[in-house]
Amino acid sequence: MSQILGSRIPSIVKLNVGGSHFTTSLQTLTRDPNSMLAAMFSGRHEVETTEDGSFFIDRDGTYFRFILNYLRNGELILPEGATFLEELEVEARFYQVQGLLDELKVVRALKVFEKSVILTDRRDFRNVLIRWIPMEFILAGEWCLLFRASRDGFTASAFHSRCDNQGPTVTVVNSDGNIFGGFTESAWAAPTESMYPIWHSAKRSYLPCCRAFLFSLVNPSGLGPTKMSLINGMEQFAIISYHDCGPVFGRERDLWVLGQNGRQGGSTLGGTYQCPPGQQKEFFTGRSDFTITDVEVFGLHR
16 A cells, blocks of 8 residues: 555545445545545545555445445435444444434434334325424434324323323324324423422423424315414413323313323314414314324434
């Protein structure tokens, strides 16, 4: 091997990554200024070349093409059913390509939502949900399925036992084919008078949130995927932690599920969360009270 000064690196670069050969541009290699590749080919360092003039990187080259393609295109492109996410993450971490690491977290979150029985075969809905969740929470840790009523029980106690104190969550509800739910960045918790600033003796307390929202994916009105944000000034009433009920969104119960009758739910949309223009408070199912087919809660493990 021989060494070459960084200032003499050509505009078209040949790479030998652990025996796998690649050709790319210097512009691509330095696109992420904070990556190891940008530092290596910045012109500030001497780098080694092989006899054929390739720059040698002593690393397994199996997944390097995904690193390179991300730098070329600015997006992660994977084959359908890719099972090597962990291996690719190791390589992205080695090359210090932070944008790719963030993309991989999004892909992993999508794979968690693939476990949803409510969203089975609805990749479009899963993609919409991931886009709606603030990116800071997607990147903050690993998402997982915390609760499924058809598996764990249609009771408030089953919900609280699995979902309390678990951080941000997404609740997905199916009621006779209507699909809707909500996101909250505040953790559900069994309420106590000392824990929350707004306490009610009926064993419930309001939990403030700034980023919470409700959503509808399938509804009787035929309206497409719709996100419903908090009404300004209602942040302190975003969700209610209630002993005798599952997740409750809004001061006037804009959405609640798993009441004392188990499969019972209801909606009076518009009190705390914005109602879509032209729609009524029963927007989710067409009724103020509805029967629950299933409920799933996905949570963030930091």
